[in-house]
Amino acid sequence: MPDGKDPELDFYRHREWKPGATAAPVAQPVRVMNSDASPVTAEAGASSPWNAAGTWEEKGKKQWAVDAFQRLLVGLEQECEGGKVAVTGVVASGDASITFTRGKKKWPYDFKLEFTIEGPDGMKCEVVIPDFACDECAPYEMDFTWKGDSRNEAAKAAVGATSKKVNASEGLMYLVHQALEKWFEEFKASC
Numbered sequence: 001m002p003d004g005k006d007p008e009l010d011f012y013r014h015r016e017w018k019p020g021a022t023a024a025p026v027a028q029p030v031r032v033m034n035s036d037a038s039p040v041t042a043e044a045g046a047s048s049p050w051n052a053a054g055t056w057e058e059k060g061k062k063q064w065a066v067d068a069f070q071r072l073l074v075g076l077e078q079e080c081e082g083g084k085v086a087v088t089g090v091v092a093s094g095d096a097s098i099t100f101t102r103g104k105k106k107w108p109y110d111f112k113l114e115f116t117i118e119g120p121d122g123m124k125c126e127v128v129i130p131d132f133a134c135d136e137c138a139p140y141e142m143d144f145t146w147k148g149d150s151r152n153e154a155a156k157a158a159v160g161a162t163s164k165k166v167n168a169s170e171g172l173m174y175l176v177h178q179a180l181e182k183w184f185e186e187f188k189a190s191c
Helices: 011-016 062-072 153-159 162-166 172-189
Strands: 056-060 077-080 083-101 105-106 109-118 122-131 143-148
Touching: 062 083, 062 109, 062 172, 077 153, 077 172, 083 153, 083 172, 105 143, 109 172, 122 153, 122 172, 153 172, 162 172
Parallel strands: none
Antiparallel strands: 056 083, 077 083, 083 105, 083 109, 109 122, 122 143
16 A cells, blocks of 8 residues: 555455454453542432432332321311311322432322312212322312202302312311321421
């Protein structure tokens, strides 16, 4: 070749290269001493000791959340003419967890809450909050299905089945919203 380059090593013929007579060097393991290693320290409020770099960690809190809904919502009651209306049962479906992402603690949750309210004269109401989630704000969307004797207007008013009543701090649904705020505060403190 006029330029002095070996045609075997030319850029356009690199796939034609064949190993020469010299063998590749053999890699030898090197022991790392504890004094040579630099320790990784966790930031304040970070996750577990095994995750000292604070990259990602998730701890499931669904069972705690469901138990807390039962404890905080069942038994809430509001006085009304002829008796009282009260939350008698709660079903929560969804998920909750505590995550540590890049050294920051976060509390993602997303639930569908279904509960039963009973009142005087056989009044019964099924309430669904379809989206109780960390990215939603109160007052939450609420769907009501009245059963039994729904003619008791005083009991229906005591339930407070509108966002307007919740915003005015009136009715049982206002107490439910307060309990959900308390749930979130306890959720943040649970870890």
